[in-house]
Amino acid sequence: MHIRNLAAADPQLADDHSCFGCPVRDLAICNSLTQIELAVFRDSGSKRRLQPGEPLCWEGDEAAYVYTVTRGTLRLSKLLSDGRRQVTGFAFPGDFLGVTMEDEHPFTAEAVSEVELCQYRRSRFDAFVDSHPHIERRLYSAAASELAAARDQLVLLGRKTAAERLASFLLQMTRRSEQSPGKPLRATLPMTRTDIADYLGLRIETVSRELGMLKTSGLVRMVGVHELWVLDREGLELRGAD
Amino acid sequence: MHIRNLAAADPQLADDHSCFGCPVRDLAICNSLTQIELAVFRDSGSKRRLQPGEPLCWEGDEAAYVYTVTRGTLRLSKLLSDGRRQVTGFAFPGDFLGVTMEDEHPFTAEAVSEVELCQYRRSRFDAFVDSHPHIERRLYSAAASELAAARDQLVLLGRKTAAERLASFLLQMTRRSEQSPGKPLRATLPMTRTDIADYLGLRIETVSRELGMLKTSGLVRMVGVHELWVLDREGLELRGAD
DNA sequence: CGAGCGATTGATCGCCATCAAAGTGGGTGG
DNA sequence: CCACCCACTTTGATGGCGATCAATCGCTCG
Numbered sequence: 001m002h003i004r005n006l007a008a009a010d011p012q013l014a015d016d017h018s019c020f021g022c023p024v025r026d027l028a029i030c031n032s033l034t035q036i037e038l039a040v041f042r043d044s045g046s047k048r049r050l051q052p053g054e055p056l057c058w059e060g061d062e063a064a065y066v067y068t069v070t071r072g073t074l075r076l077s078k079l080l081s082d083g084r085r086q087v088t089g090f091a092f093p094g095d096f097l098g099v100t101m102e103d104e105h106p107f108t109a110e111a112v113s114e115v116e117l118c119q120y121r122r123s124r125f126d127a128f129v130d131s132h133p134h135i136e137r138r139l140y141s142a143a144a145s146e147l148a149a150a151r152d153q154l155v156l157l158g159r160k161t162a163a164e165r166l167a168s169f170l171l172q173m174t175r176r177s178e179q180s181p182g183k184p185l186r187a188t189l190p191m192t193r194t195d196i197a198d199y200l201g202l203r204i205e206t207v208s209r210e211l212g213m214l215k216t217s218g219l220v221r222m223v224g225v226h227e228l229w230v231l232d233r234e235g236l237e238l239r240g241a242d
Numbered sequence: 243m244h245i246r247n248l249a250a251a252d253p254q255l256a257d258d259h260s261c262f263g264c265p266v267r268d269l270a271i272c273n274s275l276t277q278i279e280l281a282v283f284r285d286s287g288s289k290r291r292l293q294p295g296e297p298l299c300w301e302g303d304e305a306a307y308v309y310t311v312t313r314g315t316l317r318l319s320k321l322l323s324d325g326r327r328q329v330t331g332f333a334f335p336g337d338f339l340g341v342t343m344e345d346e347h348p349f350t351a352e353a354v355s356e357v358e359l360c361q362y363r364r365s366r367f368d369a370f371v372d373s374h375p376h377i378e379r380r381l382y383s384a385a386a387s388e389l390a391a392a393r394d395q396l397v398l399l400g401r402k403t404a405a406e407r408l409a410s411f412l413l414q415m416t417r418r419s420e421q422s423p424g425k426p427l428r429a430t431l432p433m434t435r436t437d438i439a440d441y442l443g444l445r446i447e448t449v450s451r452e453l454g455m456l457k458t459s460g461l462v463r464m465v466g467v468h469e470l471w472v473l474d475r476e477g478l479e480l481r482g483a484d
Numbered sequence: 485c486g487a488g489c490g491a492t493t494g495a496t497c498g499c500c501a502t503c504a505a506a507g508t509g510g511g512t513g514g
Numbered sequence: 515c516c517a518c519c520c521a522c523t524t525t526g527a528t529g530g531c532g533a534t535c536a537a538t539c540g541c542t543c544g
Contacts, residue, residue, distance in 0.1 A: 078397050080483050086397040101386040133375040143385035144343040150392035155320050155328040157399035158443030201400030241322050450524055
C-alpha cells in the first residue's frame with residue numbers, strides 16, 4: 001500500500017484552520033489566549049468532523065487527545081457491564097472535552113448531530129498549559145462548572161419524579177438553544193428520545209408519555225420531533241421542582 | 243458587652259496550629275507546598291472543630307472560606323424546595339472543600355461525626371493560589387477527581403437497582419476506611435441510614451432491607467450499626483454491577 | 485410502495501415508596 | 515443501678531410510579 005497524503009486519505013483530518021471567525025471564539029477555553037499565544041496554539045491542533053452516530057472516543061480508551069466542540073452536539077455516556085447506559089451529559093459548541101487527570105477517557109463520546117471539533121494531542125496540550133499558567137485557571141473553571149452541573153443532575157436522578165426530570169431537562173435545554181427575541185422560548189433537542197431517557201434515568205416510553213402530558217397541559221408545543229416551544233415558562237419551572 | 247479575646251470567646255476559633263504532625267499532611271492540597279510556603283499558608287488559616295450534626299455552611303450562603311478536612315466525616319447535601327434531600331457526597335480527612343467558581347456554597351455541609359478542619363478565608367486563599375501557580379494544578383486535580391466520582395454516582399442513581407446501589411456504596415466505603423492487614427475488609431459507616439438513603443436515592447426502609455439481604459446472604463456482617471465487615475468481597479462486587 | 489427505525493399509545497407488572505408497628509441502644513434522671 | 519425516653523433502625527403490609535411488554539403510528543429512504 002502506498003504512503004499517501006494523510007490529510008487527504010483520512011477523512012477525520014480536515015485541512016488546517018484559522019481561529020479567527022471561529023463560531024465559539026468567545027466561549028471556549030482558547031478565549032483566554034492572546035493573539036500570539038493563539039497562533040501557536042492553533043498550529044498544534046487540527047479540525048475534526050463527525051457524522052451523526054459516529055463515536056469520538058470510548059470509555060476506558062487511552063485519552064490521547066483533548067477537544068473543543070465548535071459545532072453540533074455530542075452525547076457523553078457510561079455503560080454498566082450488562083449494557084444499561086447512563087448518559088452523563090451532552091457537549092455543545094464551546095464545550096471542552098478533556099477534563100480528567102486519568103489516562104483514560106471517563107466516558108464514551110458520540111456525535112448526536114453533525115459535529116466539528118478542534119483536536120489537540122494531550123501531551124502537547126499539557127505542555128502548552130504548563131507554559132501558560134492562566135490556561136490552568138480556565139481549565140479549573142471548566143471543571144468547576146461541570147461539577148456544579150453534575151451535582152444538579154445528582155439531585156434530579158436521586159430525588160425528582162419523571163415529570164420533574166423532564167421539565168428540568170427542557171428548561172436546561174432552552175438555555176443552550178438559540179432564542180429569537182420576541183418569539184416564544186425554544187429548546188432544540190438534537191438527541192433521540194432514547195438519549196433523553198438515558199440522561200434522565202427513565203425509559204423512552206416514560207419520556208414520551210410525560211412529554212405528552214406537558215403538551216396536553218398546554219405548557220409546551222412540539223414543532224417536529226426535535227424542536228420544542230415553551231408556551232408557559234413559569235408553569236414549566238413549577239413542574240421542575242428545585 | 244465587653245470586647246474580649248475572640249479566640250477564647252468563640253468556640254469555633256481554636257488556637258493556632260502547626261502543619262507538622264497534621265494527620266492529612268500527605269493527602270491534602272497543602273502537600274504540594276514547600277516548607278517555606280507552608281509556613282506562610284499555615285499562618286493564613288485557623289483550625290475549626292464541629293460537633294456531630296453541626297453545620298459548616300449552607301447551600302446558597304456566601305462562600306467566605308475554604309476548608310481542608312483533618313478529622314471526621316461531613317455530609318454534603320442539596321435540598322429541593324419541598325424538602326426532599328439529595329446527599330451529593332461525603333467529605334473525609336484529606337478532602338478539600340471549596341472547589342467552585344461561584345460566590346455561593348454549592349451545597350450544605352454538616353458534620354456527621356466530630357470534625358476538625360483547617361479554614362482559610364477564600365480571598366486570602368485565592369491570593370495565595372495566584373502567587374503559587376502549582377497549587378492551581380492541585381486544585382484542578384481535586385476538581386477532576388470529584389467530577390469522576392460524581393459521574394460514577396450519576397450511573398448509580400440513574401441505572402442501578404437498590405441492591406446494586408448499596409453494594410457499590412459499601413465497596414466505596416471500604417476504600418475510605420482503615421484496614422488491618424490479615425483482617426476482613428472493613429467499612430466504617432459514620433453516617434445514619436437516612437444519610438445513606440439520601441445519598442443512594444432510596445428510603446431508609448429500603449437501605450435497611452437490602453442490608454438485611456446482604457447479611458442473610460453471608461456477604462457482610464454488621465458489628466454495631468456503624469461498622470461492617472465484608473465477608474465475601476467478590477460476591478459484593480458482583481452485586482454492585484458496573 | 486414497502487422496509488425499517490424512532491416515537492407514541494395502551495395494558496400489565498414489579499420494585500421500591502409509603503404507611504404502620506415493633507425492636508434496639510445510648511443517655512438522662514430518679 | 516435501673517427505669518424511662520427518644521432517636522434510630524428494623525421488619526411487615528400495602529400501594530403507586532415508572533418499567534416492561536405489546537401494538538400502532540409516522541417519517542425517511544431505498
